Amino acid sequence: MDDGDDPVLSTRHRILVAAATMLGEDAAARLSVRAVAARAGVSTGSLRYHFPTQQELREAVLAGIYGLVASDDPIHDRSRSPRDRLVACLRQVLAPAGAGQQARAAFGKVYESFIAPEPTEEIRQAHLGMEREGRRRTEYWLSVLVDEGVLPAGDNARRAKFLLTVLNGLALERALPAGDSLLADETNTLHLAVDSVLDPRNA
Incomplete structure (x- = not known):
């Protein structure tokens, strides 16, 4: 219909x-x-x-947006190593922030919307809705690796929280003045974070 x-x-x-x-x-x-x-x-x-x-509106919108890219999600590209696939997924989250002036503008909007104002219930719920959808998406990537037997079964919520905390730090770094090594440093950080999650000892 x-x-x-x-x-x-x-x-x-x-x-x-x-x-x-x-x-x-x-x-x-x-x-x-x-x-x-x-x-x-x-x-x-x-x-x-x-x-x-x-909150329901925001979560429905975010779920729809993420659903549109799910079929082309790097996590399903088995021609690449699990490490590279998860790093590629995390880069997708960072991509909209851009770099330099674009990253500063993006962080400025986040600051004006969620940090500078008094934390009303409306603001809190808006931010929590975005956070929940980010965790859901990241936990999905991890669950794919668990299902493949690449990642030991474990607390994917804890793993997702760790990875998203790393991404928040990297997004902030993109907005700050940086040297020529920003991309290399970011890549190293993503590899360290993903290696930590994929390490069976941290299951």
């Missing part, structure tokens, strides 16, 4: 497209009900019907 044949599906789809577009323009966007509804051309009541909370 085409979206146009089902007004409920069509409205939900328009809301998700509008919110995804807003996140594409600004990854730190808080997706306020009023702004998303206006962008989608629907009423705030209609948006609330489909997504009772901003």
Whole structure:
């Protein structure tokens, strides 16, 4: 059935497209009900019907965005070593931040959205929603390696938290003044982090 044949599906789809577009323009966007509804051309009541909370809306949008790239996910490329596949996946997370001026602008938006303001419940939930989706995606990559027998079964939530903490540090480094060795240093850090996770002693 085409979206146009089902007004409920069509409205939900328009809301998700509008919110995804807003996140594409600004990854730190808080997706306020009023702004998303206006962008989608629907009423705030209609948006609330489909997504009772901003957290549900953000998580649905992020899940959809990540779902679009899942089929082309480097974790499934078995022509590469598990180490290289996981590093490639982590680089995907860093890629939107860019480097230099682009990275500074991206970090500035995160700072303005989540660090500078008083931490209201709305801000907290928006950040936690992004964090949850990042963990879900990273845990998925790790579960693929576990299923292949490459990574020992263990606490993937703990492993994912460690890897995401490393990525947060690398994203910040990209925004700071750096020397010519930034890419080499980043690559070394990613390899150390992935090697630590893949080490059976850390299962």
